[in-house]
Amino acid sequence: MDKMVNLKINNIPVSVPEGTNVLEAARSAGIRIPSLCYLKDINEMGACRMCIVEIKGGKNLVASCVYPVSEGMEVFTDTEKVRNSRRITLELILSNHRMECLTCPRNGNCELRQLAAELGIDEVRYSGSQDKQPELDTSALHLVRDNSKCILCRRCVSACRKLQAVGVIGPNDRGFATHIGSAFDRPLAEVDCISCGQCTVVCPTGALTEKDDTDQVLAALRDPTKHVVVGAAPSVRVTLGECFGNPVGTNVEGKMYAALRRLGFDKVFDVNNAADLTILEEGTEFLHRLESGGTLPLFTSCSPGWIRFLEQDFPEFIPNVSTCRSPQQMFGAMVKSYYAEKEGIDPKDIVVVCIMPCTAKKYECKREEQRLPNGCMPVDISITTRELGRMIEKAGIMFNSLKDEECDPLLGMATGAGVIFGATGGVMEAALRTVVAKVTGSEMGPLEFHEVRGTKEIKEAEYALPGKTVRVCVASGVSNIKKVLKGIKSGELNYDFVEFMCCPGGCVNGGGQPYQPADVRGHVDLKALRAKALYRQDEQSTYRKSHENPMIKELYETYLGEPGSHKAHELLHTTYAAQKRYRV
Amino acid sequence: MPNTKTAVPFQGTKEQEEQLRRIIAEYKDTPGATMPILQAAQSIYGYLPEEVQIIIAEELDVPLSEIYGVASFYAQFTLNPKGKYRISVCLGTACYVKGAANILQAIKDKLGIEAGGITPDGLFSLDACRCVGACGLAPVMMINDEVYGRLTPKEVGPILDKYKE
Numbered sequence: 001m002d003k004m005v006n007l008k009i010n011n012i013p014v015s016v017p018e019g020t021n022v023l024e025a026a027r028s029a030g031i032r033i034p035s036l037c038y039l040k041d042i043n044e045m046g047a048c049r050m051c052i053v054e055i056k057g058g059k060n061l062v063a064s065c066v067y068p069v070s071e072g073m074e075v076f077t078d079t080e081k082v083r084n085s086r087r088i089t090l091e092l093i094l095s096n097h098r099m100e101c102l103t104c105p106r107n108g109n110c111e112l113r114q115l116a117a118e119l120g121i122d123e124v125r126y127s128g129s130q131d132k133q134p135e136l137d138t139s140a141l142h143l144v145r146d147n148s149k150c151i152l153c154r155r156c157v158s159a160c161r162k163l164q165a166v167g168v169i170g171p172n173d174r175g176f177a178t179h180i181g182s183a184f185d186r187p188l189a190e191v192d193c194i195s196c197g198q199c200t201v202v203c204p205t206g207a208l209t210e211k212d213d214t215d216q217v218l219a220a221l222r223d224p225t226k227h228v229v230v231g232a233a234p235s236v237r238v239t240l241g242e243c244f245g246n247p248v249g250t251n252v253e254g255k256m257y258a259a260l261r262r263l264g265f266d267k268v269f270d271v272n273n274a275a276d277l278t279i280l281e282e283g284t285e286f287l288h289r290l291e292s293g294g295t296l297p298l299f300t301s302c303s304p305g306w307i308r309f310l311e312q313d314f315p316e317f318i319p320n321v322s323t324c325r326s327p328q329q330m331f332g333a334m335v336k337s338y339y340a341e342k343e344g345i346d347p348k349d350i351v352v353v354c355i356m357p358c359t360a361k362k363y364e365c366k367r368e369e370q371r372l373p374n375g376c377m378p379v380d381i382s383i384t385t386r387e388l389g390r391m392i393e394k395a396g397i398m399f400n401s402l403k404d405e406e407c408d409p410l411l412g413m414a415t416g417a418g419v420i421f422g423a424t425g426g427v428m429e430a431a432l433r434t435v436v437a438k439v440t441g442s443e444m445g446p447l448e449f450h451e452v453r454g455t456k457e458i459k460e461a462e463y464a465l466p467g468k469t470v471r472v473c474v475a476s477g478v479s480n481i482k483k484v485l486k487g488i489k490s491g492e493l494n495y496d497f498v499e500f501m502c503c504p505g506g507c508v509n510g511g512g513q514p515y516q517p518a519d520v521r522g523h524v525d526l527k528a529l530r531a532k533a534l535y536r537q538d539e540q541s542t543y544r545k546s547h548e549n550p551m552i553k554e555l556y557e558t559y560l561g562e563p564g565s566h567k568a569h570e571l572l573h574t575t576y577a578a579q580k581r582y583r584v
Numbered sequence: 585m586p587n588t589k590t591a592v593p594f595q596g597t598k599e600q601e602e603q604l605r606r607i608i609a610e611y612k613d614t615p616g617a618t619m620p621i622l623q624a625a626q627s628i629y630g631y632l633p634e635e636v637q638i639i640i641a642e643e644l645d646v647p648l649s650e651i652y653g654v655a656s657f658y659a660q661f662t663l664n665p666k667g668k669y670r671i672s673v674c675l676g677t678a679c680y681v682k683g684a685a686n687i688l689q690a691i692k693d694k695l696g697i698e699a700g701g702i703t704p705d706g707l708f709s710l711d712a713c714r715c716v717g718a719c720g721l722a723p724v725m726m727i728n729d730e731v732y733g734r735l736t737p738k739e740v741g742p743i744l745d746k747y748k749e
Contacts, residue, residue, distance in 0.1 A: 161647060161650075166647070167646070167647025167648075167649050167650060168647065168649055169649055170647070170649035170650055170652070170653040171653050171657075172652065172653055172656045173656045173657065174656070174657045174658075174659075182649055183634070183637065183647075183648040183649045183651070183652035183653075184634055184652060184663075191648075191649075582634075582638050582648070584594075584634050584635055584638065
């Protein structure tokens, strides 16, 4: 039990554990202290000076996000002095911020703008640098940085360094020249950025946004010669609703299908179906490696951010990664082969659009080794949940009042196993369901593998199969992936099968998911609530094991042969290659 | 201070690298190792090019962006080597009021580099400095140990040309 400290906040007595900062203590008294840089447990550095408060007996105002409580302390969060100081600081921040609010991608969910409204800033008295020009880095496939809107809060830097242990950005130079950038101010495309997009979800302003590819989607939809097919990733159905004010963890699958039809897609399939397909291929690959003494542990390959990290930082483990394409790429591959042949459409006339929780998927779908034997790239355009939200809004679709619809079954129908891909541990659980059934030859085995569920950063479990105990591990967030890889390398950790997801908590917390202000992010367990909605859908599914999916069965019977067949290899598997970390 | 990548190709030797790695090994496990290592690296190489910062980042197992952030923060660190001819333009008070900014601009225009930079052939490096103690001759610039006083922007070109020969 932590030692408790008693203090007063605006004369209200509160008791909080020792070591708590004043900002969090104030929350327990029902007072929200504004901040632009604070990100609980991740970015606590007092950079923005918005959270300053007055402490009785103190000489100066203090930044409450880095000021620990002490016994008998008296804090005042809303005095005239505090208000004035916050207003002046915010005006100074705004004086150096390129204000194009009406045309900014963050219009409507900008934390800076929100705070300016809260503090009643109706005038900026300081002119700073007049006619500020955009300072753009558009080099990367997945995001755009515009430093003219950056307020130097360092949230992106912390997300990159602490959550993802990649650290490709940091504050460069000093004083007024200070700016966030890569080493030697190289463009993002030239450094070892893994494209995860975690920096974009924590940015309070429009300085970091995903690269908007929605115009390409619209162009395809308006082109009468193109047959446009769409599929959304498992996690998108439990997050898209947030773009329309629904509570975190609302499943809007039916409305999502309805909205996609209203946007004009010719076929509304579902990447869940390809997730099931992934399990059959990956499960077969695992069993094959297990039986034939192949390279183990087997690593999952669904997460392109993780793959990029592996290729750059741990290329020695490339033989351990499953050769399976990710569900997004399997989806595109099936559309442009199986579906195209079945419907008699030239695959070159098909445009495959994927809705992803992920910015790295934009990079993945452009990787040359993804090209299919027929010369097509499996996926043409990959957009994030946020971009889909904006497309729906712009099209005037009244999302919340739409009636639920079903997806087109052919490459849409999915099992509960496919749905849970969106949460950390989901791919492992889905694979175990199928692997256990295959090994035991019985469908009576366990259906739920609770040991691999939950938002714990690294999860381990052992399952006894006939003749072999399978040791599994699930890790999400690159900092945790790094720990596991180092452990495996040193021989300290021993597993047979490992699920790695680049983003902490898996795809439900992906870099392309809807914005939530830092205040919500720090105090609502987004990962758990969103994942819960996926597991609920799994529970309610008719089929819960990938190999029971009737559409997948038909796909193998009529087209692919069997999992791991030559044709399956051509269409559903890929290769990896070591990549350089530095470009000198 | 311009902190762009230097235009001069890296010419570090094996001996220099060995020396650097020895120093890194010495400091590696002490907290705050970055500063003394960067200082040592600059004294070995004369500047802190990307190649050297990568060695430091890898050895300390910290991101390159972190090393670069420190190197670009402190004015004492330079990302460019010094040229064969080191030009220093005095921007002290006396020189400044006598138009030293125009002298600096003329050199920048002539050489196509910013203060802190170096020409790609490694011949000239340019720095702005504070008072050199020759206020009577303002505005003043120095090229290595040679002092040029009472300069006008027009005179800059011919002086630099002299060094090119």
